[in-house]
Amino acid sequence: MTMPTPRTPAPTAASPGWTALIDAVRDAGQYPTRAEAERNTRIVLSALGGHVTGEERVALAHSLPTEAARLIADQIPATRPLTAAEFVDCVAARVEGATPATARWDVSSVLSAVATLVDDALITDVLAQLPPGYALLFGKADLTPAS
Numbered sequence: 277m278t279m280p281t282p283r284t285p286a287p288t289a290a291s292p293g294w295t296a297l298i299d300a301v302r303d304a305g306q307y308p309t310r311a312e313a314e315r316n317t318r319i320v321l322s323a324l325g326g327h328v329t330g331e332e333r334v335a336l337a338h339s340l341p342t343e344a345a346r347l348i349a350d351q352i353p354a355t356r357p358l359t360a361a362e363f364v365d366c367v368a369a370r371v372e373g374a375t376p377a378t379a380r381w382d383v384s385s386v387l388s389a390v391a392t393l394v395d396d397a398l399i400t401d402v403l404a405q406l407p408p409g410y411a412l413l414f415g416k417a418d419l420t421p422a423s
Contacts, residue, residue: 293341305385318347319370320386325351332402339394360409388415
């Protein structure tokens with residue numbers, strides 16, 4: 277009796293939506309390679325996933341390509357909200373050799389690309405859930421009421 281040969285799962289091709297997102301991030305961040313744009317996209321979306329919760333998290337995940345949705349949905353919610361500067365520092369800590377300036381560039385490149393794929397009303401709802409300062413990271417004006 278012969279044993280069946282184990283099959284290695286075939287690699288799955290990236291969805292067209294994921295490819296478009298990575299291309300948009302690459303363009304926004306002026307990254308030399310798709311691999312660098314994809315690495316930064318994965319890091320930033322994973323970090324964001326812990327800070328967007330509730331209905332906004334579900335809606336954001338549904339608005340993005342499957343690969344991006346998983347990165348957001350698979351994260352454990354953060355125990356406390358991070359300021360925008362702390363969020364950038366958190367991303368910098370995940371990237372070898374990153375500085376706060378390069379991490380801010382990476383975060384802005386990814387989140388501004390995401391903002392182009394998602395309805396403005398949803399981005400507004402996500403921003404309402406986050407501490408002040410995130411709007412600029414999404415490429416949006418950070419308008420606050422005058423005192």
